[in-house]
Amino acid sequence: MEHASQESPPAGRRQFLKMAVAGIISAVLGLVPVAAGLAVFLDPLRRKSAANGAIRVTTLESLPDDGVPRKFPVLASRVDAWNKFSEVPIGAVYLRRTGNQVQALNVVCPHAGCFVDFLPERGVYLCPCHNSTFTAAGTIGDRASPAARGLDSLEVQVRGGNEVWVKFENFQPGRAEKIPAA
Numbered sequence: 398m399e400h401a402s403q404e405s406p407p408a409g410r411r412q413f414l415k416m417a418v419a420g421i422i423s424a425v426l427g428l429v430p431v432a433a434g435l436a437v438f439l440d441p442l443r444r445k446s447a448a449n450g451a452i453r454v455t456t457l458e459s460l461p462d463d464g465v466p467r468k469f470p471v472l473a474s475r476v477d478a479w480n481k482f483s484e485v486p487i488g489a490v491y492l493r494r495t496g497n498q499v500q501a502l503n504v505v506c507p508h509a510g511c512f513v514d515f516l517p518e519r520g521v522y523l524c525p526c527h528n529s530t531f532t533a534a535g536t537i538g539d540r541a542s543p544a545a546r547g548l549d550s551l552e553v554q555v556r557g558g559n560e561v562w563v564k565f566e567n568f569q570p571g572r573a574e575k576i577p578a579a
Protein backbone atom coordinates (compact mmCIF):
# COMPACT_ATOMS: atom_id res chain seq x y z
CA MET A 398 0.00 0.00 0.00
CA GLU A 399 1.24 3.41 -0.89
CA HIS A 400 1.44 6.14 1.85
CA ALA A 401 1.46 9.87 1.37
CA SER A 402 5.00 11.08 1.54
CA GLN A 403 6.06 12.19 5.10
CA GLU A 404 9.47 13.34 3.97
CA SER A 405 10.47 16.93 4.72
CA PRO A 406 11.08 19.19 1.74
CA PRO A 407 14.59 19.37 0.37
CA ALA A 408 17.02 21.74 2.13
CA GLY A 409 16.99 24.31 -0.68
CA ARG A 410 13.22 24.57 -0.62
CA ARG A 411 13.18 24.84 3.20
CA GLN A 412 15.65 27.68 3.04
CA PHE A 413 13.57 29.43 0.40
CA LEU A 414 10.39 29.08 2.51
CA LYS A 415 12.18 30.43 5.60
CA MET A 416 13.42 33.46 3.71
CA ALA A 417 9.99 34.10 2.18
CA VAL A 418 8.28 33.97 5.61
CA ALA A 419 10.95 36.22 7.15
CA GLY A 420 10.48 38.69 4.28
CA ILE A 421 6.71 38.80 4.75
CA ILE A 422 7.03 39.32 8.52
CA SER A 423 9.51 42.18 8.18
CA ALA A 424 7.36 43.81 5.47
CA VAL A 425 4.29 43.68 7.76
CA LEU A 426 6.26 44.99 10.76
CA GLY A 427 7.59 47.81 8.64
CA LEU A 428 4.09 48.80 7.52
CA VAL A 429 2.64 49.06 11.05
CA PRO A 430 4.34 52.35 12.06
CA VAL A 431 3.73 53.82 8.60
CA ALA A 432 0.02 52.96 8.81
CA ALA A 433 -0.21 54.31 12.37
CA GLY A 434 1.50 57.55 11.34
CA LEU A 435 -0.82 57.94 8.36
CA ALA A 436 -3.87 57.34 10.57
CA VAL A 437 -2.77 60.14 12.91
CA PHE A 438 -2.05 62.45 9.98
CA LEU A 439 -5.27 61.80 8.10
CA ASP A 440 -7.81 61.47 10.91
CA PRO A 441 -9.37 64.93 11.45
CA LEU A 442 -10.64 64.01 14.92
CA ARG A 443 -7.15 63.16 16.05
CA ARG A 444 -5.75 66.31 14.52
CA LYS A 445 -8.39 68.31 16.36
CA SER A 446 -7.08 66.97 19.66
CA ALA A 447 -3.74 68.58 18.92
CA ALA A 448 -2.96 72.11 19.95
CA ASN A 449 -5.02 73.98 17.32
CA GLY A 450 -8.62 73.14 18.28
CA ALA A 451 -10.79 75.02 20.76
CA ILE A 452 -10.44 73.50 24.21
CA ARG A 453 -12.77 73.80 27.19
CA VAL A 454 -10.70 75.53 29.87
CA THR A 455 -13.12 76.41 32.67
CA THR A 456 -16.56 77.83 33.44
CA LEU A 457 -17.70 81.43 33.82
CA GLU A 458 -18.67 80.76 37.43
CA SER A 459 -15.06 79.78 38.20
CA LEU A 460 -13.84 83.08 36.83
CA PRO A 461 -14.51 86.08 39.11
CA ASP A 462 -16.00 89.06 37.31
CA ASP A 463 -13.42 91.53 38.62
CA GLY A 464 -11.11 92.14 35.65
CA VAL A 465 -8.21 90.40 37.41
CA PRO A 466 -6.46 87.75 35.28
CA ARG A 467 -6.41 84.16 36.56
CA LYS A 468 -4.15 81.44 35.29
CA PHE A 469 -5.60 78.14 34.01
CA PRO A 470 -3.89 75.08 32.59
CA VAL A 471 -4.92 73.98 29.10
CA LEU A 472 -5.48 70.24 29.03
CA ALA A 473 -6.00 68.09 25.99
CA SER A 474 -5.77 64.53 24.78
CA ARG A 475 -2.70 63.67 22.81
CA VAL A 476 -2.26 60.82 20.42
CA ASP A 477 0.99 59.58 19.03
CA ALA A 478 1.60 56.57 16.82
CA TRP A 479 1.34 54.18 19.76
CA ASN A 480 -0.50 55.76 22.70
CA LYS A 481 -3.35 58.05 23.68
CA PHE A 482 -2.77 60.36 26.65
CA SER A 483 -5.87 61.91 28.22
CA GLU A 484 -5.99 65.40 29.68
CA VAL A 485 -2.31 66.25 29.59
CA PRO A 486 -1.17 69.89 29.98
CA ILE A 487 -0.27 71.46 26.65
CA GLY A 488 0.05 75.02 27.92
CA ALA A 489 -1.62 77.63 30.11
CA VAL A 490 -3.60 80.82 29.69
CA TYR A 491 -4.52 83.87 31.71
CA LEU A 492 -8.27 84.54 31.57
CA ARG A 493 -9.71 87.91 32.50
CA ARG A 494 -13.43 88.40 32.85
CA THR A 495 -15.35 91.64 32.61
CA GLY A 496 -19.09 90.96 32.70
CA ASN A 497 -19.62 88.13 30.27
CA GLN A 498 -16.58 89.13 28.19
CA VAL A 499 -13.51 86.93 28.62
CA GLN A 500 -10.05 87.76 27.35
CA ALA A 501 -7.47 84.97 27.00
CA LEU A 502 -3.71 85.49 26.84
CA ASN A 503 -1.08 82.84 26.35
CA VAL A 504 1.24 82.75 29.40
CA VAL A 505 4.31 82.45 27.16
CA CYS A 506 6.38 85.62 26.88
CA PRO A 507 6.71 86.64 23.21
CA HIS A 508 10.32 87.72 23.77
CA ALA A 509 11.99 84.34 24.28
CA GLY A 510 9.39 81.97 25.63
CA CYS A 511 9.52 82.22 29.44
CA PHE A 512 6.26 82.16 31.42
CA VAL A 513 4.95 85.50 32.62
CA ASP A 514 3.37 86.09 36.04
CA PHE A 515 0.54 88.46 36.80
CA LEU A 516 1.35 90.75 39.74
CA PRO A 517 -1.99 91.85 41.24
CA GLU A 518 -0.37 94.54 43.42
CA ARG A 519 1.05 96.26 40.30
CA GLY A 520 -1.72 95.23 37.92
CA VAL A 521 0.82 94.07 35.30
CA TYR A 522 2.35 90.93 33.91
CA LEU A 523 6.08 90.53 34.50
CA CYS A 524 8.39 88.16 32.72
CA PRO A 525 11.05 86.94 35.16
CA CYS A 526 13.63 86.24 32.45
CA HIS A 527 14.39 89.71 31.06
CA ASN A 528 11.85 91.88 32.88
CA SER A 529 9.39 92.56 30.08
CA THR A 530 6.20 93.99 31.50
CA PHE A 531 2.73 93.90 29.99
CA THR A 532 -0.47 95.66 30.96
CA ALA A 533 -3.47 93.65 32.22
CA ALA A 534 -4.82 93.88 28.65
CA GLY A 535 -1.61 92.26 27.36
CA THR A 536 0.01 95.26 25.65
CA ILE A 537 3.68 96.12 26.21
CA GLY A 538 3.97 97.74 29.62
CA ASP A 539 7.05 99.92 29.22
CA ARG A 540 9.46 100.84 26.49
CA ALA A 541 12.40 99.14 28.19
CA SER A 542 10.73 95.74 27.70
CA PRO A 543 12.73 93.63 25.27
CA ALA A 544 9.58 91.88 23.98
CA ALA A 545 8.76 93.00 20.43
CA ARG A 546 5.00 92.53 20.82
CA GLY A 547 2.38 92.24 23.53
CA LEU A 548 1.19 88.97 25.03
CA ASP A 549 -0.50 86.70 22.50
CA SER A 550 -4.28 86.95 22.69
CA LEU A 551 -6.29 83.83 21.93
CA GLU A 552 -9.82 83.41 20.59
CA VAL A 553 -12.39 82.73 23.31
CA GLN A 554 -15.88 81.29 23.00
CA VAL A 555 -18.45 81.07 25.81
CA ARG A 556 -20.54 78.03 24.98
CA GLY A 557 -23.85 77.12 26.55
CA GLY A 558 -23.80 80.36 28.52
CA ASN A 559 -21.16 79.08 30.94
CA GLU A 560 -18.34 77.08 29.41
CA VAL A 561 -15.18 78.94 28.47
CA TRP A 562 -13.44 77.51 25.39
CA VAL A 563 -10.13 78.79 24.10
CA LYS A 564 -8.57 78.23 20.72
CA PHE A 565 -5.15 77.47 22.09
CA GLU A 566 -2.13 78.33 19.98
CA ASN A 567 1.54 79.08 20.45
CA PHE A 568 3.32 81.73 18.42
CA GLN A 569 6.92 82.24 17.44
CA PRO A 570 8.91 84.24 20.00
CA GLY A 571 11.19 87.15 19.13
CA ARG A 572 9.04 88.64 16.34
CA ALA A 573 6.89 91.74 16.22
CA GLU A 574 4.07 89.85 14.43
CA LYS A 575 2.09 86.87 15.69
CA ILE A 576 3.20 83.93 13.58
CA PRO A 577 1.89 80.52 14.62
CA ALA A 578 4.61 78.21 15.90
CA ALA A 579 5.22 75.26 13.61
Ligand code: FES
Binds near residue numbers: 508524544
Ligand atom coordinates in the same frame (compact mmCIF):
# COMPACT_ATOMS: atom_id res chain seq x y z
S1 FES B 1 11.62 85.85 27.77
FE1 FES B 1 10.35 87.31 28.62
S2 FES B 1 11.49 89.09 28.62
FE2 FES B 1 12.79 87.65 27.72
